[in-house]
Amino acid sequence: MCLGIPGQIVEITDPLRNLAKVDVSGVKREINIACIVDQDHPVEKCVGDWVLIHVGFAMGRIDEGEARRTMELLNELGEAQKEMEAMQETQSKL
Amino acid sequence: MKYVDEFREPEKASKLFAQIETLAAEVSGKLGRPVQLMEFCGGHTHAIFRFGIEQMLSKNIELIHGPGCPVCVLPRSRVDDCVALAERDDVIFTTFGDAMRVPGSKKSLLQAKADGARVKMVYSPLDALALAKQNPDKEVIFFALGFETTMPSTALTLLQAESDGVKNFSLFCNHITTVPILQSLLDAPQFSIDGFVAPGHVSMVVGEEPFEYIANRYQRPLVITGFEPLDILQSIVMLLLQLKEGRALMQNQYARVVQKRGNHPGLSAMAKVFELRDKFEWRGLGSIDQSGVKIKDEYARYDAERKFPVASIKVEDPINCQCGEVLKGMIKPWQCKVFGTLCTPEQPLGALMVSSEGACAAYYRFGNVEELLVQKENYLAKGK
Numbered sequence: 166m167c168l169g170i171p172g173q174i175v176e177i178t179d180p181l182r183n184l185a186k187v188d189v190s191g192v193k194r195e196i197n198i199a200c201i202v203d204q205d206h207p208v209e210k211c212v213g214d215w216v217l218i219h220v221g222f223a224m225g226r227i228d229e230g231e232a233r234r235t236m237e238l239l240n241e242l243g244e245a246q247k248e249m250e251a252m253q254e255t256q257s258k259l
Numbered sequence: 260m261k262y263v264d265e266f267r268e269p270e271k272a273s274k275l276f277a278q279i280e281t282l283a284a285e286v287s288g289k290l291g292r293p294v295q296l297m298e299f300c301g302g303h304t305h306a307i308f309r310f311g312i313e314q315m316l317s318k319n320i321e322l323i324h325g326p327g328c329p330v331c332v333l334p335r336s337r338v339d340d341c342v343a344l345a346e347r348d349d350v351i352f353t354t355f356g357d358a359m360r361v362p363g364s365k366k367s368l369l370q371a372k373a374d375g376a377r378v379k380m381v382y383s384p385l386d387a388l389a390l391a392k393q394n395p396d397k398e399v400i401f402f403a404l405g406f407e408t409t410m411p412s413t414a415l416t417l418l419q420a421e422s423d424g425v426k427n428f429s430l431f432c433n434h435i436t437t438v439p440i441l442q443s444l445l446d447a448p449q450f451s452i453d454g455f456v457a458p459g460h461v462s463m464v465v466g467e468e469p470f471e472y473i474a475n476r477y478q479r480p481l482v483i484t485g486f487e488p489l490d491i492l493q494s495i496v497m498l499l500l501q502l503k504e505g506r507a508l509m510q511n512q513y514a515r516v517v518q519k520r521g522n523h524p525g526l527s528a529m530a531k532v533f534e535l536r537d538k539f540e541w542r543g544l545g546s547i548d549q550s551g552v553k554i555k556d557e558y559a560r561y562d563a564e565r566k567f568p569v570a571s572i573k574v575e576d577p578i579n580c581q582c583g584e585v586l587k588g589m590i591k592p593w594q595c596k597v598f599g600t601l602c603t604p605e606q607p608l609g610a611l612m613v614s615s616e617g618a619c620a621a622y623y624r625f626g627n628v629e630e631l632l633v634q635k636e637n638y639l640a641k642g643k
């Protein structure tokens with residue numbers, strides 16, 4: 166919950182609700198990107214962004230290197246798998 | 260991982276360890292005792308144990324593992340309220356998986372689910388909102404918890420429910436705030452922590468300013484820190500350097516993620532939806548002024564506490580539990596009377612044994628339990 170997980174925005178699914186699809190090491194799910202959108206960086210420009218995701222919300226933009234290192238760290242902490250399973254499970258049940 | 264050559268950049272790590280060694284010797288010499296640094300965030304605690312950082316540090320420095328694991332500090336009375344809400348026929352109670360095992364005074368949410376209550380694990384509050392749309396005949400309650408890191412997600416979900424016209428969705432709000440809890444620790448008379456490894460992702464939301472305030476007001480150095488082992492080592496060096504030079508500043512080691520002003524859209528959603536509570540109860544620490552938030556009157560219809568009767572009966576922490584003393588750095592986890600005997604990760608009695616981010620659970624999981632239990636017996640025998 167507190168460490169978050171990095172992913173890349175691959176598609177804007179609902180621009181009005183700030184919803185987008187992210188790819189987290191192959192796992193895809195819809196998240197909210199309201200917190201990384203502003204006048205200088207509107208929703209449509211977010212495709213391709215690497216973001217740090219907390220409980221289904223993109224909380225910060227990061228660069229690809231940071232995303233990769235964070236994913237390695239989460240793997241070492243044994244957190245990545247757990248987080249990705251939770252993401253996938255709840256999404257497919259809905 | 261207990262050897263420096265297993266770090267990502269072993270040379271850098273060795274250099275940092277050497278620097279820490281020299282600086283800690285100097286600063287602790289001046290203090291006449293080991294330097295005490297507190298990491299606040301449960302994520303840092305987890306990383307420190309996973310990478311064996313504590314065992315590799317010199318005896319001149321002690322890491323105190325603070326109260327930054329939101330699941331761990333949840334009081335039993337709030338878990339009881341969750342269970343009562345979940346046991347209602349008209350409710351689907353949704354929660355993050357981390358909170359399922361936290362013991363209440365009678366049962367955890369996991370036990371309530373086994374007994375037939377409608378408890379559903381979700382990854383995100385958005386999933387809870389989707390469930391509400393799919394189940395219009397039930398009230399879907401989301402168990403909102405966490406520090407500022409998860410507050411924007413809850414606030415934005417509530418605002419989304421409003422704009423989608425969803426009426427059968429509400430929050431059981433248990434969000435807690437970082438600065439008031441730090442202040443309450445710093446105001447306590449026996450508190451001797453010399454500096455803070457400050458949380459990375461809370462800072463990503465709130466920015467640098469609240470921590471600048473703490474550093475100034477309490478004259479303690481404080482470094483906002485990333486989660487990689489090298490980040491943590493570098494932050495310890497920065498803290499020791501400040502202590503050596505007699506400075507007490509906020510520094511941002513994690514500027515690659517944490518912006519000075521924090522996250523503006525997140526902060527404005529929080530300001531719209533939440534306001535401070537007069538006080539909030541913490542497991543192990545008691546009631547602390549302004550340390551939690553509640554939902555503002557304008558959004559009362561999304562507040563489970565106002566939609567349903569919630570008992571909120573104060574339940575004392577278990578009598579043998581010494582979580583408060585551990586959190587304040589007065590004793591080590593293994594020095595607690597019930598560590599590893601009455602209180603284990605399988606049957607947690609105290610807050611800090613509950614989640615993998617809690618200090619006691621980390622000692623239990625990553626330490627040599629048998630050895631720690633012998634140490635504990637010797638320690639307790641000496642005290643008598």
